[in-house]
Amino acid sequence: MRKKVILICPECLSRNYTTTKKEGETKRLEIKKYCPTCNKMTLHKESK
DSSP states (O other), rough: OOEEEEEEOOOTEEEEEEEEETTTSOOOOOEEEEEEETTTEEEEEEEE
């Protein structure tokens, strides 16, 4: 089973992307994505 998560830009705190991850995964997901608000690539982190 996969769990739906939301990715947040740490600079402007906008919630830009949604993705899925494994249900038993304990580490928080971190992916480098483009933020349209900041207009640059930032390391997006999984929200709580």
